[in-house]
Every structure is written in structure tokens, then in C-alpha cells.
């Protein structure tokens with residue numbers, strides 16, 4: 468979850484690697500004459516105000532500092548906290564003599580104001596909030612020895628942890644845990660959002676996220692080329708054009724959904740309803756004759772066609788604006804033949820679930836389709852293990868796109884979208900683990916197909932669909948993540964898509 472606080476900025480959509488944030492710092496300091504110590508003072512002040520806003524009753528802070536500038540921020544927080552009358556224990560990891568430049572100045576200011584520095588042995592229990600100022604974006608190798616002990620001890624405490632800039636141990640670029648990493652209750656990040664907060668283990672470790680640009684001029688940012696964009700429904704909702712007053716159902720896209728082998732009709736039914744709830748004008752389910760007759764009794768707005776053989780798809784395809792294939796398709800002859808029939812049609816196509824596994828068996832390149840694999844399907848498509856996919860999801864989605872063409876959507880916590888264009892890939896870090904439930908991917912498939920059918924291009928439909936799906940999942944999770952089912956996501960689509968979720 469992300470929030471904004473009185474003294475923080477809205478979360479920007481631009482994400483950066485550590486090296487790029489270093490460049491932003493340097494530009495602000497060298498070209499805009501903002502002294503580094505001024506930035507550090509601002510960073511410490513923002514972090515302290517966040518802490519006060521978030522935990523107003525906190526009286527006792529324990530601040531862990533490292534030997535770099537992240538530690539320097541910790542010293543600023545410590546000085547401000549003491550000045551505000553709080554009790555501060557400052558535990559230094561590594562030799563304080565190694566503090567250099569602005570961090571050394573901040574340490575001195577803290578000491579001159581009467582603050583004391585202790586070595587970090589055991590963590591005091593009498594603490595209302597812990598502040599993690601051990602490593603920020605300067606972490607360069609695995610966390611070991613006393614640093615690892617401190618991180619593990621922090622994670623074992625009951626009191627909340629505020630991470631300064633990055634949870635220590637989390638790699639700024641990959642979101643990988645380098646040995647161990649702090650699990651923060653909240654992170655306040657400065658100048659540029661590090662992409663590692665949004666990919667890999669970032670979402671698991673960062674807690675609620677706050678951001679401040681530290682008032683550096685907007686032009687500083689124009690020089691850095693983004694490597695990743697954050698997307699969310701607030702930003703994407705504008706991509707859904709309002710319906711014309713004189714719209715008729717033929718204007719809103721006819722979605723043809725193909726799948727539902729015997730025993731798996733539910734997947735297609737969910738995708739179909741999700742397509743309707745995302746504004747598709749007409750939705751036809753092409754499914755196995757075994758259940759075709761009763762499938763639309765459960766949702767009469769859906770049209771259902773019994774498809775015995777691939778030839779039966781012909782007239783259905785002719786009427787469709789977009790096809791989605793895969794939910795419940797199975798990998799038997801029936802599903803295989805339908806996939807082979809649809810694969811090369813040249814119509815806008817969304818490929819999901821079993822169709823992705825069939826694609827993996829016989830890889831082909833499709834210039835304009837949308838592929839929506841979860842990590843298991845992505846592993847099959849790239850012939851690697853799921854672990855390899857999860858270790859570098861950004862690279863995985865890049866290779867998926869390169870090898871299979873079109874727009875690749877790698878689902879999971881922090882869904883990634885790559886359309887192979889010059890534009891940087893996108894990450895949606897909304898959504899929640901309640902969505903890890905049968906059929907929630909089928910819902911996404913129906914939604915993306917519906918948006919494509921309403922005239923959006925592949926990348927736009929995938930991006931808006933992923934963001935709407937995540938926002939609907941978060942809305943549904945207000946009643947609890949445990950026990951959330953795919954139909955709950957569908958039920959949330961209409962209020963979210965129309966911006967009336969507060970009603």
C-alpha cells in the first residue's frame with residue numbers, strides 16, 4: 468500500500484536505478500548549487516516528519532546507522548528527534564571513524580547537540596520505533612557479519628521499523644535481497660524512486676512507501692532516461708474514453724473467448740463476465756459442447772457457442788473484434804486444434820493459460836498479440852525454472868517479449884508489461900496476495916480482451932487492464948484478503964472502472 472503524508476510528495480511514476488539517482492543527486496548539487504549537506508538535512512527532516520505523522524505517540528527511538536550517507540540521514544533524524552524531546556538511542560554499525568563528508572558533518576552536529584553514539588551490540592527493547600539508516604542505495608555486496616545480525620535482530624522486533632531511503636539489504640536495482648534485508652513497516656525514499664522498491668522482493672520489504680524529491684528542481688529529472696515506469700489505475704483511468712451518448716453495443720467491441728474443456732468451464736465463464744464488466748459490447752464464449760448449453764444460464768448476457776471442432780470457429784471469428792484463448796482450454800486434442808486454428812489469424816489476440824503452454828511447445832512469433840503468463844507459464848515459454856523467472860522478472864519479461872513478440876505481461880506481485888518499444892517497461896505494484904486465487908488470471912484475460920476490443924492498442928489495453936484488475940483486487944480486499952475469490956474482483960470492476968468506488 469502507498470500513502471501520501473503532509474510533508475511528502477505524491478509517488479512519482481518514474482523509477483530509477485541507483486546509479487541514475489546518484490546522477491540526479493550530482494546534478495542537483497553541481498548544476499543547481501544545492502549543497503549535499505542541505506539535501507541530507509532535508510532528507511532527515513522529511514523522514515522525521517514521516518515518523519511523527521505515522522507514529523505520533525512514539526517517544527523512544529532506536530536509530531541504526533551505517534557508515535555511508537544513509538547513516539548520515541540517520542544522524543540528522545537523531546538530532547531532530549532529540550531536539551523534539553524524544554529519547555534516542557543511536558547504534559552505529561561499523562566504525563564511526565569511517566563516516567565521510569556530509570555524513571561526518573551530520574554525526575558531528577548530533578554529537579555537538581549532546582547526542583551519544585553507541586556501538587550496535589544488542590537492540591534495546593524499550594523502543595517505540597526503530598529507524599533503519601544502515602544502507603540505502605549504496606549497498607554493494609551481500610550483508611554479512613554484524614550487519615546481518617543487526618538486520619535479523621531488527622526483523623525480530625515487535626515495534627515498527629521506518630527504513631530510510633531503502634530497506635537495508637534490498638538491492639536498489641533488482642529488488643533482490645542481498646543476504647538478508649530489513650522488513651520495514653514503512654520506507655521513506657528520496658530524490659528518485661529506486662526500481663528495486665517495486666520489483667523482486669521490494670514490495671515485500673518496503674512496507675508503506677513515502678517519497679520526497681527534497682525540493683530539487685524538476686529540470687534535474689529531464690536528463691535521466693527511465694528504465695522502468697510505475698503504472699497504476701489512478702494514472703490509467705484517463706485512457707478509458709467516455710462512451711459516446713449514441714454508442715451501441717457494436718461500437719464497444721465483440722470479444723470471442725475460447726476455452727473451457729470438460730470440467731473447466733468456470734475459467735471461461737469468469738473471463739466472459741469480466742469482459743462484460745469491463746465494457747465489452749458483446750461477448751461470445753466458444754466452448755466445449757459438453758457444457759455449452761447450460762453455461763449461459765449462469766450469466767444470460769453471455770452468448771455461448773458449442774465448438775466441437777476447429778472449423779466451427781469460422782463464423783464466430785468473423786464476427787469478433789478480438790479473441791482471447793486459453794482459460795480452461797486444456798492441452799488435449801480439442802484445445803490443441805483450437806489453438807492451431809486461432810494462432811495465425813492476424814486478429815487482435817490475447818493468449819493465456821493453456822494456450823501459453825501450447826505456444827511454449829511450438830514457439831512462434833506474433834507481432835501484435837498480448838501474452839499474459841504467470842511465472843510458471845513464463846518459465847515454460849523461456850524453458851527455464853520458475854526461480855530464474857522470479858529472480859529477475861524484469862529481464863524475464865524483456866526476453867519473453869523479444870522471443871515471442873507483441874506485448875508481454877508477466878503476472879504476479881508487481882506485474883510487468885513490456886511491449887518491446889522504445890518506451891521503458893511498466894510495473895504495476897498494486898494488487899494483493901488475496902488475488903492469488905483460482906480464476907483471477909482468467910478475469911484479467913477477459914478484461915484485457917475487452918479493452919482491446921474497445922479500440923485500445925495492445926500495450927494500452929494490457930497496461931490499463933492490469934491496473935484496473937489490481938485496483939479492483941485491492942477494493943475487494945477491503946473485506947479481507949483471505950477468502951477473496953475471483954468473482955469478488957469482477958464485482959469490484961464496475962465501481963472502480965467508473966470512479967464511483969466511494970459510493
Ligand SMILES: NC(=O)C1=CN([C@@H]2O[C@H](COP(=O)(O)OP(=O)(O)OC[C@H]3O[C@@H](n4cnc5c(N)ncnc54)[C@H](O)[C@@H]3O)[C@@H](O)[C@H]2O)[C@@H](O)CC1
Pocket residue numbers: 492503506507508510533534535536537538539540601602603604605606607608609610611614631632633657
Ligand atoms: N546527496 C546525496 O547523495 C544524498 C544521499 N542521501 C542518502 O545517502 C544514501 C546513499 O549514500 P551512500 O552512497 O554513502 O551509500 P549508503 O550509505 O547506502 O551505503 C554505503 C556505505 O555502506 C558500506 N557498505 C555497502 N555495502 C555493504 C555491506 N554489504 N556490508 C557492509 N558495508 C557495506 C559502504 O562501504 C559505505 O560505507 C542514500 O540512500 C540516502 O539515504 C540523502 O541524504 C539525500 C542526499
Ligand SMILES: Nc1ncnc2c1ncn2[C@@H]1O[C@H](COP(=O)(O)OP(=O)(O)O)[C@@H](O)[C@H]1O
Pocket residue numbers: 820841878879880881882897898899900901902903904905906907908909910911936
Ligand atoms: N501477491 C499478489 N500481489 C498482487 N497480485 C497478485 C498476487 N498474486 C496474484 N496476483 C494477481 O492475480 C492474478 C493471478 O493470475 P493466475 O496465476 O493466472 O491465476 P489463475 O490461473 O488461477 O487464473 C494475476 O493477475 C496476478 O498478478
Ligand SMILES: [K+]
Pocket residue numbers: 537599600601602603630631632633634635
Ligand atoms: K536504510
